[in-house]
Amino acid sequence: KNTGDTAETAIEISTVDQFLNITNDKEAYYKLLADIDLTDKASVRLSKSSDAFTGYFDGNGHKISNINLATDNEYAGLFGLAKDATFKNVTLENVTFDNKSTTVKTFGALVGYGENVTIENVAINKLTAEITKTNTSLSVYGGLIGVSTTTGNKKSEIKNCTINEATFNFNEFRVTKDTNSAIGLFAGRLEGNSVVFDCGAEANLTVKYKYSNP
Secondary structure (H helix, E strand, O other): OOOOOOOOOOEEEOOHHHHHHHHHOOOOEEEEOOOEEOOOOOOEOOOEOOEOEOOEEEEEEEEEEEEEEOOOOOEEOOEEEEEOOEEEEEEEEEEEEEEOOOOOOEEOOOEEEEEOOEEEEEEEEEEEEEEOOOOOOEEEEEOOEEEEEOOOOOOEEEEOOEEEEEEEEEEEEEEOOOOEEEEEOOEEEEOOOEEEEOOEEEEEEEEEEEEOOO
16 A cells, blocks of 8 residues: 555655645655646645645656646745655646745745755746745745755755746845845755755846835
8 A cells, every 4th residue: 555654655646636635744755647737726835834845755757737836825835845855856847926925935946945855856847936025034036946954964955957948027026134035046045065966947037126224
């Protein structure tokens, strides 16, 4: 039986409902058996600031397409918050992020905020991010991952990942003298023992800054 306790007994996913059901068990091992099309889903996020994904996700060479990412949590991304998690062998295609809220603090198409994560053989094909408002205390945006950080002697490793045809439009990037902000086409910020191997990004970036000093 596929209990999700190990990579060998990973829970198999072949439908949209099974994919979205990851939210009910964020510690398990998962494997895609088919492409997933999220066209009919208004907004998607599988983990958030109060409930991190700590499991193992193997795309098995498949793609997840037409993803409209949710904007109602401080960590935005398909997996908003991930800790000690692994993601591999998957393509995200036609990803949209339309943020009109100051709630979002970090954004990445795959992971908004990752701690001690492994990301390998992941491709982002066609990402469109429209940002109308930003948080003035923390705003970190990246194509694949917003923030990659580590604890203790652990590492975060990002290997063989690519971003193709991505567009970021920041209609207003509000900053003050105290704003902790960063924008990266691939990763917003790499902290601690975070390392990147054989990765690349091809994207357009337009930023309009608005500075205030209250």
